[in-house]
Amino acid sequence: MTNQHFIYLLRLADSPLILAQRLSEWCGHGPVLEEDLALSNMALDLIGQARLLLTHAGRVESRDRDEDQLAFLRMENKYRNLTIVELPNGDFGQTVTRNFLFSAYQVELWKRLQISTDTELAAIAAKSIKESTYHLSHSAEWVIRLGDGTEESHLRMQTALDQLWPYSAELFTSDDTDRSMAESGIGVDPSAFKTDWQSTVSQVIGEATLTLPADTPFVSSGKAGQHSEHMGHLLGELQYLQRTFPGAQW
Amino acid sequence: MVATPLTEEQAWSVLRTVPDPEIPVISVTELGIVREIRTGPGEVTVVVTPTYSGCPATEVIAASIRDALQAAGAGNVHIETRLSPPWTTDWLAPQAAEKLRAYGIAPPGSRTASQTIRFVAPSPQCPRCGEKKTTRLSEFGSTACKAMYRCPSCLEPFEYFKPI
Numbered sequence: 001m002t003n004q005h006f007i008y009l010l011r012l013a014d015s016p017l018i019l020a021q022r023l024s025e026w027c028g029h030g031p032v033l034e035e036d037l038a039l040s041n042m043a044l045d046l047i048g049q050a051r052l053l054l055t056h057a058g059r060v061e062s063r064d065r066d067e068d069q070l071a072f073l074r075m076e077n078k079y080r081n082l083t084i085v086e087l088p089n090g091d092f093g094q095t096v097t098r099n100f101l102f103s104a105y106q107v108e109l110w111k112r113l114q115i116s117t118d119t120e121l122a123a124i125a126a127k128s129i130k131e132s133t134y135h136l137s138h139s140a141e142w143v144i145r146l147g148d149g150t151e152e153s154h155l156r157m158q159t160a161l162d163q164l165w166p167y168s169a170e171l172f173t174s175d176d177t178d179r180s181m182a183e184s185g186i187g188v189d190p191s192a193f194k195t196d197w198q199s200t201v202s203q204v205i206g207e208a209t210l211t212l213p214a215d216t217p218f219v220s221s222g223k224a225g226q227h228s229e230h231m232g233h234l235l236g237e238l239q240y241l242q243r244t245f246p247g248a249q250w
Numbered sequence: 251m252v253a254t255p256l257t258e259e260q261a262w263s264v265l266r267t268v269p270d271p272e273i274p275v276i277s278v279t280e281l282g283i284v285r286e287i288r289t290g291p292g293e294v295t296v297v298v299t300p301t302y303s304g305c306p307a308t309e310v311i312a313a314s315i316r317d318a319l320q321a322a323g324a325g326n327v328h329i330e331t332r333l334s335p336p337w338t339t340d341w342l343a344p345q346a347a348e349k350l351r352a353y354g355i356a357p358p359g360s361r362t363a364s365q366t367i368r369f370v371a372p373s374p375q376c377p378r379c380g381e382k383k384t385t386r387l388s389e390f391g392s393t394a395c396k397a398m399y400r401c402p403s404c405l406e407p408f409e410y411f412k413p414i
Contacts, residue, residue, distance in 0.1 A: 034388035034398065041390040048304025052333070104367075123334035127303055130336065130414050137369045138389050144368070200367060 006061045007080065008181045009121070010070070011223050012109075013053030014081035017071060018231075019102060020046035021238050022089055031092050038138060042099070045131040052124045072242035076231055083220035084167035086231045093146050093153065094160035100139035101164060104200045105171050106132040108193040117185035140204045147208025158210050165213040170220040171197070256324045261287045261294050264322045271310045272393050275353040278311055282341025285332055292325035299337045302394040339413045350411060351377045356384075356399065358413035374410045376401035384408075 023043035030036025054067040085102060089095045110132055113125035146153040172194045174182075181187025205212050220228070241248060256264075265287070268278045278284055278298075286297040296315055300308045316327045339358040347357035356374035371386045381403035388398040396409040 034390070037388060037392075038390040041394050044304035044306070044394055045302060046304070048300075048302060052303060119334070123336075127300075127333055127336040131303060134389070134412075134414075136367060140367045141369055141389075204367060 002060060002062075004177045004180050005118070005186060006057055007177050008187050009053055009057035009060060010078075011080040011177075012113075012121075013050045013057060013070075014079050015085050015102070016046035016106075017050035017054070018079070018081040018234065019085040019098075020044075020050065021234060022085065022087075023095070023099075025089055026095065035092070039095070042135050042138070045128075045135070049124065049128045049131070052127075053121075056120050056124070068242065072239050076227055076235055077225040079222075079227065079231070079235070080225060081222050082167075082170055083222035083228050084164060084170065086222060086228060086234055087164070087167065088230055090160060090163070091156060093142075093156040094163065096139045096142040096146070097157065097160040098164055099135060100143045100204065101168055101171075101201065103132050103136035103139055104197055104204075107136050107200075108196050109188065109190070112188040112193065116187065121186065136200075143204055143210075144208045147205070147210040154209065157208065161205070161210055162213050166216045166218045167220050169215065169218065170223065173219060173223070175224070255291060256289055256294055256319070256322060258287050258289050260322070261289060261296075261319060261324065264318050264324075265296070265315060268311075268314050268318045271307045271314065273350070273353065273355065275349045276343075276346045278315065280343040280346040280349070282339075282343065283311070283337060284315075293328065294319050294324040294326070295328040295330055297330045297332050299332050299335075301337050305394050307393075337414075339411065342411075354378065354408055355396065356408060356410040358411040361413045372410075372413075374399060376404060376406070377408050378406050379404040386410075 020043040023039045023046070026036065026039040028036065030039055050071065051067050054070040058065045058067065058070055084098060087098070107129060110125040110129035114122055114129065116122040116125065143157065147157040148154070172190050174189045174191050178187065178189050182189040182192075202212060222228070222231075262279065265284055266277050266279050270276050270278055270281050281301070283298050283301060284296060285299050288295040288297075296319070298312065298315070312329045315329060319327045338361070340361065342358070350357045354377050356377045359372050359374060362370060369389065373382065373384050375382050376384050379401060381401050384399045384401050386397060387400050387407065391398045391409045395411060397412050398407060399410050400407050
């Protein structure tokens, strides 16, 4: 039970952590200054959420691991993020499309976790939902503006959606950990809010004049610790400082 | 020499002089993040609710609170983080709005229970010339808590403290 609770919290923490790492790559490279600021600001929110969740996970695990050890010193197969967040950024269109699919998911997730029996998790959810709602609005605005934009921007947004869509299946897979956390009232089974997520997504995609791709049999497995080939490279950068100067502090 | 214990009221007075590091015209108490102060023999506990999860000012604020209280003779200072209920701009002190405006930041409007996915962009009054119809430039600004706007009347850009 404790172990499942720990794994569940790692899953919740790792997706924001890894997406924050990807969004940080945009710092200094944004297409316009305002979006450079926006992507870095959102990365900051996500790092903040990850820190709270990792600190809490460390306490639940009771093995004296703090947020830094958990963020920087695990092996690749111990990270439990959804695969979609570790994929390379692609162009700006692909980055905002992923932000959109992910924030829409986070909003539904936080909404339900606000009543978690784990009171610390409930508090983190109540705080994070405000931030994720803002991220959702930001990304939805761009999906609509670029999807329903020029011929070129429309094409790029459709390509982004087509490429990312197969990775959305993993968002709603549930395993023993999810089910046991849902039963205990600590967590929520993600399959329970698939319809709500779909309704947000199809509304925005429709307004953006884009076409929802068909589902495929492919299901990624990042939350089980099996990652894409991109994860090792991402961790190389994320972990560089702590691996080179163990125990370094700000 | 034994430090004279600080009373709760004295501790509050000290914190009223500790500025927010990013918006130094308002104090940490006016920002509404100090939720409770408890005093005991030779120690003070300050309960702080952070604004945004990743706000980099959080640690600077904790350090400034500790320094100010210790300088006032508080002895041991404990900073306790309380996440729930989450911070809201409704907790800003009434006088904070005028201070923000004078500093060039439009104060947050009332929170709208947004039922839409897309932004419903408010039109905050220009803090410089008072123009009511302003344009949003960006949903994000120099810090997590602000958005960027432009005034079509005095042509100046300004920041808006986002209501959350």
